[in-house]
Every structure is written in structure tokens, then in C-alpha cells.
Amino acid sequence: KAGVTQTPRYLIKTRGQQVTLSCSPISGHRSVSWYQQTPGQGLQFLFEYFSETQRNKGNFPGRFSGRQFSNSRSEMNVSTLELGDSALYLCASSPGSLLDGYTFGSGTRLTVV
Amino acid sequence: ELKVEQNPLFLSMQEGKNYTIYCNYSTTSDRLYWYRQDPGKSLESLFVLLSNGAVKQEGRLMASLDTKARLSTLHITAAVHDLSATYFCAGDRSGGGADGLTFGKGTHLIIQP
Numbered sequence: 001k002a003g004v005t006q007t008p009r010y011l012i013k014t015r016g017q018q019v020t021l022s023c024s025p026i027s028g029h030r031s032v033s034w035y036q037q038t039p040g041q042g043l044q045f046l047f048e049y050f051s052e053t054q055r056n057k058g059n060f061p062g063r064f065s066g067r068q069f070s071n072s073r074s075e076m077n078v079s080t081l082e083l084g085d086s087a088l089y090l091c092a093s094s095p096g097s098l099l100d101g102y103t104f105g106s107g108t109r110l111t112v113v
Numbered sequence: 114e115l116k117v118e119q120n121p122l123f124l125s126m127q128e129g130k131n132y133t134i135y136c137n138y139s140t141t142s143d144r145l146y147w148y149r150q151d152p153g154k155s156l157e158s159l160f161v162l163l164s165n166g167a168v169k170q171e172g173r174l175m176a177s178l179d180t181k182a183r184l185s186t187l188h189i190t191a192a193v194h195d196l197s198a199t200y201f202c203a204g205d206r207s208g209g210g211a212d213g214l215t216f217g218k219g220t221h222l223i224i225q226p
Contacts (some may be wrong), residue, residue: 021181043201056212076192090155092214101146101161102214107153 001025004093004105012111018096021108025072025093032074034066037088041049046089049074050096081112115140117204119217127225129191134220136185142204145185146179146214147176150199159187159200180204 005024013019028092033048045058049068059066066076072093088109090100116139126132136145144163148156160169162178162185169176172194175188182207199221205215 035214042218043203043214043216045215048213058213092156101144101158102160104148104156 004091004103006089006091006105006108008108009106009107010111013081014113015081015083017081018077019081019110020075020077021089021091021110023074023076023091023105024076025091026103029093029095029103030072031094031096032072033092033094034074034076035090035092036060037090037107038086042104043090046076049073052088078110083112086110086112114210115142115204115215117202117217119202119220121220123127123220124188125223125225126192128193131191132189134187134202134222136187136202136217138204138215139185140187141180142183142185144205145178146203147185147187148203148204150201150219152199156201183184191220194224194226197222197224204220218226 004026007022023032031050034046036046037043047057047059047066048055049051052068061080068074087108090107091105094100094102103113120135135225146161146162147159149159160176162176165180169214173190174208177184198217201219203215203216205214
């Protein structure tokens, strides 16, 4: 079955711009979460959506936002990009129950110049 | 707040040897996960551990969970070069993932012939 699909795979943006990343979860998965991975901070939780509702958000500034659509696809948006936003952004999907794990997508590598 | 600590952070070992990666966590975690990441790639799920005493094995890798000690271990038996990767453990505080995963810093494992 198809895995978690993230687009685009690579992105180069300039400071001050904004960016939108997309994630299509595994069919039937209703939970989508986003993570930022950097060499310095490691893997950090951004936010999680379930049935179009944000259930929790990590410790990131308001420039980071997201949403989930009725088909469970999710987008995250970063406004006013800073150099420190350069990272690998990973999306994970899960059916949402206690017994299930998370499947991660291949990620979007964002470089801010 | 859940904190996850892995050790060692870097491990170089020879093929054929056994070794264990340790993962300590600070507060109750509903589930404990182990992931593998190859350079430039996404996270591959290895194990999901749900309860105290849980032990799971896949090939040369075995993971266990002791909730009383708040400790999980990933044991590598007779290591082979293909197991070279970064291994992460992660916990989550609520079933279903609403609070997201909290990751350790990862153990960078190099297996030399």
C-alpha cells in the first residue's frame, strides 16, 4: 500500500518568505503529525492533527502553522522564514489508536538562504 | 514533560559483536518506539513497545521495555555492516499521539568489518 507522501522533497527559500509543505497520509489514517529535524535540536514535535482538528502543538513560534483537510491530507506553513528554519520536516501518519505506531514520510528538506 | 535520554550517542563496533543501546525516559510513557534512520533518509519504524516486560525481536535486533525502571533497550546481536545507522527511541504521553512523540538524541552506530 502507498506510504506517507510528502511534497516537495527539496525546497530553497529566501529569508522572509513563506513556505507551504504538504503531506498525504496512508489511506485510512486520520492522525497526521509534523516534526522538525535539525542537527542541533534533533527531532522536535511541531503539531498533530486528527480529523481536521489540531490536538496539540509543540513549542514553536506562531510562524509555524498547519491544517488538515477532510481527506486527512495536511499542510504546514512557515511564514517569515528565518535561517534557523532550515531543517528536514517530517510528517507521520497513524490510524490514531493506542496499538498503532507512526509511519513517517520521506520528508521535505528546507533550506533558507 | 516527558524527557528521553539515549546512550551512548555514538557507537563504533566490529561486525560479529553484541551491544546494547539504552533509552531512559523521565515520566510515564504510554508507548515506547524505536526507529532507524539512514543518512539523508526518513525514519523507519522498528518496534512499538506497549507494556511492561514487552520484548520484540526482528532479525539481529531485540527491544525490551521496563516501565518500572523507565528503561528500554535495543540489543544488537552479531552485528553486521548493514545495521550501521542512527537509532532513535521515542515515547509518547497519550495513546493516539495527541501529544506527539518525544525523541532521544539518537545513537549513531557504525559497524566496521
